[in-house]
Amino acid sequence: MARRSSSSTQALLGLLTIQPMSGYDLGRLVRASIGHIWSESYGQIYPSLKRLAADGLVDCKTEKHKGRPDRRIYSITKKGREQLQQWLAVPPQPEIPRNEMLLKLFFGAQAPTHILIRNVEAMVETHGAVLQTLERTEHDAIDKNPQYPDAPYWKMAARFGQIEMKAHLQWAEETLRELRRLAKAQSAPAKAHTRRPHVNHKNASH
Amino acid sequence: MARRSSSSTQALLGLLTIQPMSGYDLGRLVRASIGHIWSESYGQIYPSLKRLAADGLVDCKTEKHKGRPDRRIYSITKKGREQLQQWLAVPPQPEIPRNEMLLKLFFGAQAPTHILIRNVEAMVETHGAVLQTLERTEHDAIDKNPQYPDAPYWKMAARFGQIEMKAHLQWAEETLRELRRLAKAQSAPAKAHTRRPHVNHKNASH
DNA sequence: GGGTGCATGTAATGGGTTACATGATTCT
């Protein structure tokens, strides 16, 4: 019993250390608090909570409501806290990266430049928005109650997002300059016909 | 026919624009060239190639070898190029983030500080190594043949990795300072007993 | 009257990793 402990369920367990909550609340809290480092869908949350309850890692109390459907409020148990702590002690394995935008840019020679430019510009917009949100988050939820034991860690997570977003924006600036330069060079009459050489990709660092 | 076109298969298609290759080669090339932005497992690659061949997006030639198993060399077809170009034109949807290391740090109040420090330090090491690899990649594979049509795009991808890694390292420095400060404060006799206030997480930006 | 939010859940589907099987060759 209590076999599977994916980081998904652990995330829920961790959020329940803040306060008892319903599945619906958890979904919103994930987006609001750790949306830049984690995501959960309801199709994942509700079944996970059931399993957690079955394993005795959370308790469940049902709040009756007239009209509205019942709210199931979950709270973490002692056993749940222990399991969370155990999980926290396991060194996290490095990420498996999957950045579709960059993948497409990597194959950029196969696409018209204006599309690449549009994609990078779209990224600038979304990341800019995220950055603003994070700066607000840090200010609102964290700096205002520094006595809160979670505050320093939430701040670190927010700072990570900020620093990363700024780096991405910096890269985007540099890249847009280069892309526009390439676009200009393309529209100008090509002189040197660049023929694709045969490249040896075998001798690669594994 | 030719329905499914996950970004996974498109990545393979894209790599085959460089030169014809076997599934095994593709696996190694993914790690070597775009390992910091993409990953593929062989359990994914081999079936994908079969589907691509069935859909007429790639051709397959079998090279016989004595002793060794046959090599199946795949090359992209005209139809394959067209599909790739179509996919490149679709604006990439924003990433769904999943950073386990940061998630654990977010729940840092539930764990002993020395473990958090160890985790961040581990990240510094791996990311430092990746950074070096990328700097070498940029220099070796790209700067040396600037006439190669893919070169500018490969460089952009490599630059992204570099900038991101540097940002992460910068964050790690700042964070390690803070964590060590917290560790010291913890080992000192606690005076003010910080009691966890009830926080309202309902009013969150969605 | 219609959209949005509250609130829970299930089923279908897809995407992807891991582990296994096989077997010769080359390096240490």
Next chain:
DNA sequence: AGAATCATGTAACCCATTACATGCACCC
């Protein structure tokens, strides 16, 4: 002698998203 590399593939499994189903309440 034994480990790692070359080379392909399959099956089991797991994780996760999407879409669907339900139904009241509140706001415009």
